[in-house]
Amino acid sequence: MVHGRFLISPAESRERFLPNKQNWHECHKTARVTVGLGVQKGSGALSEKKSSGDWVGSSRRGDMPGGDTMGCVIPASQALWLGRKEERKQEASECLAGQMEKAAPDAQHLADMWQEPGGETPMGSIAENLLKAQEIALNDPRVPEQLKNYLQKALLVALGLDPYLVAMATSKRKVSPAHGSRDAGGTKARVKPLQEDTSGCLNGKLIKQNDKMAPSHIFRMFIHLIRARKILLIGKLKGYSILAIAEELPDDGKIFACAEVPYLGVNSQEAFDYSSDGEKISMRVGPIADTLEALHAEDEHFDIVFIDADQRNAVNYYSFVMDNHLLRMDGVICVENTLMKGQVYLENISEENVLAVRKLNAVINSDPRVEQIILPVQSGLSVIRRIPVPPDAVIESKVLIRDDVFWGYNKNRILDRLRLDDKVAYVTGGGQGIGRAFAHALGEAGAKVAVVDLVLAKAEAVVCELNLKGIKSIALAADVSKPEDVQRIVDTIVARWGTIDIACNNAGINMNSASEDTSLEEWDKTFNVNLRGLFLCCQAAGRIMLNQGYGKIINTASMASLIVPHPQKQLAYNASKAGVVKLTQTLGTEWIDRGVKVNCISPGIVDTPLIHSPELQPLVQRWLADIPAARLARVTDLQAAVVYLASEASDYMTGHNLVIEGGQSLW
Template sequence: MEQSKENQVYRMVVQLTRPKNILQLFNHCTDNVHALCDYLPDGGHILVCNPIDRHPPCEHSTPKLHTRTGRREDILKELSALGEQYDMVFIDATEENPINYYNLIMSGNMLRMNGVICLQNASTSGQEGIDDEMGFTSRKVTDVIKADARMQQVELAIDCGILVARRIPLSQITDRTKGVVEDGVFQGLKGHGILDRLQLDGKIAYVTGGGQGIGRAFAHALGEAGAKVAIIDLVLEKAEAVAHELYLKGINTVAMAADISQEKDVKRVVDEIVANWGRIDIACNNAGINMNSASEDTTLEEWDKTFNVNLRGLFMCCQAAGRVMLSQGYGKIINTASMASLIVPHPQKQLAYNTTKAGVVKLTQTLGTEWIDRGVRVNCISPGIVDTPLIHSDALKPLVTSWLADIPAGRLAQVTDLQAAVVYLASEASDYMTGHNLVIDGGQSLW
């Protein structure tokens, strides 16, 4: 069945705003309600409020679709008393009491900040086809929303007039409430709220070891936050595979092959990123190896190879990217250390790895203090034991039970557990943090 224009608009608005919870106060067609459910994240839902004299809009419920029947004003009062909030609300301007619906929603703080109200049958410029009584009701509620300084609106004069209104922070309203302290907490730092300060729009990032595991997760997180991301890996095919994933998500990316234990390779990729994108704002030095051998059996070759990648190579990346950032006067360096920098994980034997990761922390602390006064912050992340394909190998699989007994969280880390940390450290929200070792290990290093 061909979609109506208004249903096409609603689906597009939902896709653009990505709401989690939707409140619907008019009768949407069954197909469109189910379609909107498809765009909601896990845990999201649509609550459809039906008058007593009307049947629910769908015969088959889904986990994301809930219905309540009764007087809509009564339902709204109950939801307000429960403290319910919604990211999107649908109202019909020609139904009975739409102004009451709107006032109850706003006075009950039921519309989240930056939440959206879609007013169907709104009185928009050039709209025709609504009779006098319905037109009067439509004009009244439309005018109320347009006059509300808390709302930013745009009208769509299609067959069924639609007004899309977004709730804006009070700090953006010229006529502010008397007595409010207008500081950075209320207005946002330099006018930017906390979620805006976590955005990386326009930033240039690279991730070493970005072709798999933690590096892949970091690359996706930085890209989703708005950065352009260079994926650097020893194996070009792995870097290209991750770059293709980012491309499919609309993220500007490039794949590069490099052995970070080689100074010429480090210099080459840093120079290429600057040549292509003009700068480097975020250096995510994640590449590392672990050869797992007992101390008495560790050869100098194993020792040197581990140090050449985990510490010497990381230093060369910090230095090369740091020189670019110091000339810019701003930059974020994020190194991947390990819980092994704090404790000796057991029962595996990994002397060289543990030593290098302790070195990463001290290197991070030293650079962090040397460079912060010139605008460059250097921090590191210490993951616990991460559930990667390597963990399920014949050599390591028998150790999982022992590891789980040492982790208060009762599970291994997932790479997704680390993503928010790298975005925070890459963003301006962490500008006062430097030389810090951010441990994410489910509490294992506390025992």
């Protein structure tokens, strides 16, 4: 029995349904069974060939609720007997309801679930035998009460109803900006029951409990689900399992395997050397804390981090990964051995390793940055992800022509082409307003971001925000009108991250005055920042990009380059932004044949704190009357544009002025 499903033993299934030995062996080899929860009665999941006694399962789409399930091949010895008699089902229901009434409030629900077919697993056999043992114990007055209690606890574990699993399965929580992995800060968590099958099945794929390769099966499934490219392994994993994981990675994928001492055998090393996938594996031997520090210094970022809980400093490794952003924003941490073969359930245990695993589970559960669930497969597998939920999935359309449109350019689907993974970007004027929004957008798309601002404290505040999302970022102070400041920030970024792929030149100022009253000082100050500073940034970053043969430059212009906004008077600003557009067009045509694309974005009137100043607030209603969209632009209206212009998806665009103004320039 597993999750309330009654099973028959392999011996019984053999005796009842396979009349001869030959049929038994044939069926053992070929039977196909759909494994999962809630198989519909009469769905065809199993059918009987009465003439031969063989049982044949089906993995047809539609056999399961939702019409889309995964079939897997298992021996017929583990096939479910769908034709069991009504009295057997009734006996099962009464047994479960009677024994579980006091222990679990949802016993009747489980009893009802017994009426539906399931799939036999080692855990199911354990649960069935525990039920039999408990029945004997309850009917024998000589059995000590303590033994009965232990049988009940063991049964709860086998059913997946143990309070420890439920308590450690965290759901969404309210996240406070101030948090740490060691102090939950009183954050309240809503607890959800464990929904996964305790049988050792993950997403319908049967994992036999004694299968030594089972961890790699699970890990490969995670790699596929989150499209991982870079993986960190902390602790021991069989060499062949590492290679199996590497095989699932794309050609540019990488595994960093960290261990205190060498542990790969000769056979594993030979397999690495023989396989082309072995090139994806980097073994890091030595103190793991030092290895993690080195990876942090190298600014490595991982899609999946695997940690073996059965090691002394597992808590420290988890904390380091989270605190230093080694895990990508939408990455996953998998922790093995979190149940220590069931030892974490035991009371009054003093073994150091078990206590350490309990502590690790508690630390993760109290970390408000993540949610976790513990799967009782193998010795326990915790799956941990950051909050919030990853982006929505893409729904694909069916097409017939299998070209780049069908497969995606360079085998990358459109959203993948918008990714900026491992790209290096900077944003000037990044401490507030549009620049802050650009920094967040580029970081969320995968880039490392240098936030540049005249005021360092503003840049640091934005970097703090990015760090909370797990985005690699640094804060730099600079006056872009000074050549030495511009060169310094470029040199600093290249020294830190090796290159610059994306230059977002956004710094600008606006000093409103009537044309006849505009002083030369005001004119020069406006042009020094808006045009001179932008030119200096384009030139310094452009040299890096031209040398490497690729780069994206995005300049912030303005709707004022197209029309004369009114009623405010801003001659110097309008003229400087018109200059930005012409500079962008010139550089865009000069540099595209050397791999550097230069474009600009012209926002309309953007709703920033400046707009709500006493000087400008009276003008808002006048502006709204001139905007077909009937509202001011939000900084978030511009984020997708900067990601597009920074990505490979815009490689054929250069010298373009992308206007985002709600239609204002058309009236």
